[in-house]
Amino acid sequence: MTLLRLEGVSVRFGGRAAVDAVDLEVAEHETVCVLGPSGSGKSTLLRVVAGLQPVSGGRVLLDGADQAGVPVHRRGVGLMFQDHQLFPHRDVGGNVAFGLRMRGAAGRGAYGSRVAELLELVGLPGAQGRAVASLSGGEQQRVALARALAPSPRLLMLDEPLGQLDRGLRERLVVELRGLFARLGTTVLAVTHDQGEAFALADRVVVMRDGRIAQAGTPLEVWQRPASEFVARFLGFENVVPAVVSGGVADTAWGKVPVPDGAPEGAQRVLIRPAGVTVGADGLRCEVLSRTFRGTHVALLLGPEAGPVLEAECGLAGAPAVGDRVAVSFAPAEVVVLPPQ
Numbered sequence: 001m002t003l004l005r006l007e008g009v010s011v012r013f014g015g016r017a018a019v020d021a022v023d024l025e026v027a028e029h030e031t032v033c034v035l036g037p038s039g040s041g042k043s044t045l046l047r048v049v050a051g052l053q054p055v056s057g058g059r060v061l062l063d064g065a066d067q068a069g070v071p072v073h074r075r076g077v078g079l080m081f082q083d084h085q086l087f088p089h090r091d092v093g094g095n096v097a098f099g100l101r102m103r104g105a106a107g108r109g110a111y112g113s114r115v116a117e118l119l120e121l122v123g124l125p126g127a128q129g130r131a132v133a134s135l136s137g138g139e140q141q142r143v144a145l146a147r148a149l150a151p152s153p154r155l156l157m158l159d160e161p162l163g164q165l166d167r168g169l170r171e172r173l174v175v176e177l178r179g180l181f182a183r184l185g186t187t188v189l190a191v192t193h194d195q196g197e198a199f200a201l202a203d204r205v206v207v208m209r210d211g212r213i214a215q216a217g218t219p220l221e222v223w224q225r226p227a228s229e230f231v232a233r234f235l236g237f238e239n240v241v242p243a244v245v246s247g248g249v250a251d252t253a254w255g256k257v258p259v260p261d262g263a264p265e266g267a268q269r270v271l272i273r274p275a276g277v278t279v280g281a282d283g284l285r286c287e288v289l290s291r292t293f294r295g296t297h298v299a300l301l302l303g304p305e306a307g308p309v310l311e312a313e314c315g316l317a318g319a320p321a322v323g324d325r326v327a328v329s330f331a332p333a334e335v336v337v338l339p340p341q
């Protein structure tokens with residue numbers, strides 16, 4: 001069932017559309033992550049849903065009810081922002097209880113057990129009495145989450161939820177959040193500029209560009225089939241060149257590249273994901289310009305004898321060294337013929 005529906009939502013500041021005729025649905029129990037470069041309209045979209053930003057056009061519906069004129073505190077949405085805005089003068093319990101009081105969600109006596117339950121849920125059991133200032137960044141994030149979850153919002157909205165935390169902690173928390181949302185059946189609309197975070201957290205990602213949706217789909221769909229060169233580059237793929245496609249082969253600056261069956265023919269732009277650039281004995285000759293250890297693989301930057309630099313991936317064992325001369329071939333499964341801009 002659809003919980004949130006945006007119909008042609010636009011927000012204009014001066015003459016400029018920050019959000020431009022956006023249609024979006026979020027189903028109950030679904031986690032949707034809105035992703036996009038700075039200024040693409042992500043936060044504005046979130047603020048619209050929360051009721052913090054009036055629309056210039058279109059409608060926001062929650063459970064089928066038009067939210068026009070419904071104030072923030074009556075929308076039943078929970079908000080957690082990047083700078084988590086905890087009250088420094090209240091202890092942890094006081095901060096979480098604030099989330100309950102805002103909604104009048106429980107009688108005063110019931111706060112204590114609900115706060116305890118929420119702190120347990122976010123992995124901070126017994127932290128009620130701790131001062132906010134004594135918490136690490138990750139712990140503060142958990143308290144902010146407990147506070148946002150306190151009134152059991154029908155929609156939880158997160159704006160750059162893990163933005164300030166270091167990478168290792170972010171990766172751990174993302175996994176925890178995903179598990180928590182699945183257990184609670186929470187419906188989540190999150191905004192992030194970090195594609196790794198979005199892909200790890202979301203059932204569906206929505207990539208925004210200049211106030212519009214450039215692509216929406218499951219993480220796998222978007223990763224495997226970026227809908228445009230913009231999306232491909234935003235995901236960090238740099239191997240994009242013009243090509244003429246004919247008979248299952250793309251003619252590119254790197255030579256002939258096999259394309260998947262059924263790819264559109266004619267003048268196109270082609271993406272080769274680094275995983276599809278295979279280092280071997282035959283093929284396009286290249287010099288290794290750099291190599292970067294990535295944990296599970298080695299990322300190579302190659303200078304080919306023809307065409308622009310190429311990104312490739314190879315296994316840790318036997319990775320070539322900088323300055324080595326190698327040859328590469330291309331795997332059609334990792335080649336995407338991109339739609340015209």
Ligand SMILES: Nc1ncnc2c1ncn2[C@@H]1O[C@H](COP(=O)(O)OP(=O)(O)OP(=O)(O)O)[C@@H](O)[C@H]1O
Nearest residue numbers: 013017018036037038039040041042043044045193
């Ligand atoms: N209150 C405002 N008044 C005028 N312009 C605004 C206002 N809020 C946002 N904008 C503009 O609208 C556009 C979208 O901003 P928004 O904050 O939604 O982008 P974003 O994708 O969330 O960016 P970031 O990742 O940097 O937070 C930007 O060009 C921004 O400058």
